[in-house]
Amino acid sequence: MANQNLNAAKNAKKxxxxxxxxxxxxxxxxxKAHFKGKTVLxxxxxxxxxxxxxxxxxxxxQLGLEKLITTCYKNQNRDLFSQNDSERAIWLxxxxxxxxxxxxxxEEIGIHYLNGDGDFRSQECIELLxxxxxVVTNPPFSLFREYVAQLMKYEKKFVIIGSHNAIHYxxxxxLIKNDLIWLGYNTNQTMTFxxxxxxxxEVKEIRYGDKIEKRKIGKVPGITWFTNLDIAKRHEELIxxxxxxxxxxxxxxxxxxxxxxxxxxxxxxxxGIIGVPDTFVDVYNPEQFELIGVGSGSMAASIGVKKxxxxxxxxxxxxxxxxxxxxxxxxxxxxxxxxxxxxxxxxGASLRTNQSKPYPQSAPALPMAAEPDAEYxxxx
Ligand SMILES: C[S@@+](CC[C@H](N)C(=O)[O-])C[C@H]1O[C@@H](n2cnc3c(N)ncnc32)[C@H](O)[C@@H]1O
Numbered sequence: 001m002a003n004q005n006l007n008a009a010k011n012a013k014k015x016x017x018x019x020x021x022x023x024x025x026x027x028x029x030x031x032k033a034h035f036k037g038k039t040v041l042x043x044x045x046x047x048x049x050x051x052x053x054x055x056x057x058x059x060x061x062q063l064g065l066e067k068l069i070t071t072c073y074k075n076q077n078r079d080l081f082s083q084n085d086s087e088r089a090i091w092l093x094x095x096x097x098x099x100x101x102x103x104x105x106x107e108e109i110g111i112h113y114l115n116g117d118g119d120f121r122s123q124e125c126i127e128l129l130x131x132x133x134x135v136v137t138n139p140p141f142s143l144f145r146e147y148v149a150q151l152m153k154y155e156k157k158f159v160i161i162g163s164h165n166a167i168h169y170x171x172x173x174x175l176i177k178n179d180l181i182w183l184g185y186n187t188n189q190t191m192t193f194x195x196x197x198x199x200x201x202e203v204k205e206i207r208y209g210d211k212i213e214k215r216k217i218g219k220v221p222g223i224t225w226f227t228n229l230d231i232a233k234r235h236e237e238l239i240x241x242x243x244x245x246x247x248x249x250x251x252x253x254x255x256x257x258x259x260x261x262x263x264x265x266x267x268x269x270x271x272g273i274i275g276v277p278d279t280f281v282d283v284y285n286p287e288q289f290e291l292i293g294v295g296s297g298s299m300a301a302s303i304g305v306k307k308x309x310x311x312x313x314x315x316x317x318x319x320x321x322x323x324x325x326x327x328x329x330x331x332x333x334x335x336x337x338x339x340x341x342x343x344x345x346x347x348g349a350s351l352r353t354n355q356s357k358p359y360p361q362s363a364p365a366l367p368m369a370a371e372p373d374a375e376y377x378x379x380x
Contacts, residue, residue: 015142035065093110237287257275275295
């Protein structure tokens with residue numbers, strides 16, 4: 001049912017999924033330090049119904065914002081929400097609380113009309129984008145690629161919502177691989193959105209700021225936050241325990257890489273290419289691993305994945321004469337061991353190294369010899 005909802009929405013290019021305040025709070029609490037002294041733009045947001053506008057206007061002082069700009073796309077369907085009856089697209093600017101009541105009063109918000117319909121690609125919206133330091137919103141799903149391309153073109157920092165599938169898009173994966181964008185904290189989740197009134201679904205009470213309103217709601221699976229702001233999560237190292245054996249880690253038949261079925265099973269002592277489930281992107285730390293490519297399609301062909309037993313470019317395994325294609329793999333390689341890596345000593349004990357070695361730009365073909373740690377009384 002949830003998948004059907006997403007597909008129907010995509011096909012009809014109905015992009016009216018309204019983000020709940022609680023989901024915005026749960027993600028943005030990790031980025032607070034980034035907002036100090038910054039101009040934030042929410043450019044797919046009708047301020048009358050957008051919880052992004054609500055979050056930033058009510059937290060303006062707490063975050064130490066310089067300015068908040070919100071642009072509203074003229075809604076073609078005026079029946080979406082009862083209060084959304086605007087004929088023209090508008091944009092707002094807010095410089096914070098002036099009368100010390102800690103609330104964004106209407107007289108404190110500058111309301112301006114746009115000439116066009118508020119399309120984020122229009123020149124007048126691009127001029128507002130140029131003013132922004134950080135863009136934060138849930139953009140239309142159907143225009144996600146174009147939306148990200150524009151942010152990259154104007155070199156903007158951002159925190160945005162998209163479909164988890166986007167990691168496989170030919171114009172998004174290279175950005176992740178080249179460490180230009182990464183996943184936020186809340187990833188690949190089924191999120192509940194407020195939906196248009198004409199949507200067939202349950203009605204629930206949803207918090208909009210300090211008001212509780214009855215809204216149609218829809219659950220959409222595979223929702224992920226994307227960002228290019230530095231967050232602690234992407235520096236967290238995955239602790240690896242398993243050792244490589246040929247038997248446990250079979251190689252693909254059409255690409256020189258081993259297959260690993262769960263992220264916890266990535267071997268600590270294998271430095272060749274490894275195929276892992278795409279959920280790996282969620283724990284990807286570019287200091288520990290490099291992303292090599294995806295396991296299927298034209299991007300896979302570009303890194304040398306050959307056609308498989310079905311004649312498709314999709315990495316495949318042949319185990320005991322049975323062929324199969326593991327689902328949705330991406331290909332990674334571990335960077336060279338460094339301080340803190342667990343390594344095997346000549347006595348078979350596992351220790352952490354304490355020698356500081358910078359990661360190389362690309363990992364060596366073979367594992368480094370383990371450096372026993374003198375502190376633990378093991379002779380070099
Ligand atoms: C997924 S909804 C999210 C709305 C709001 N950002 C939120 O999170 O509650 C995407 C919004 O983008 C608007 N939109 C669609 N096409 C647009 C465009 N070309 N430029 C700007 N906004 C657009 C839609 O009307 C819709 O309100």
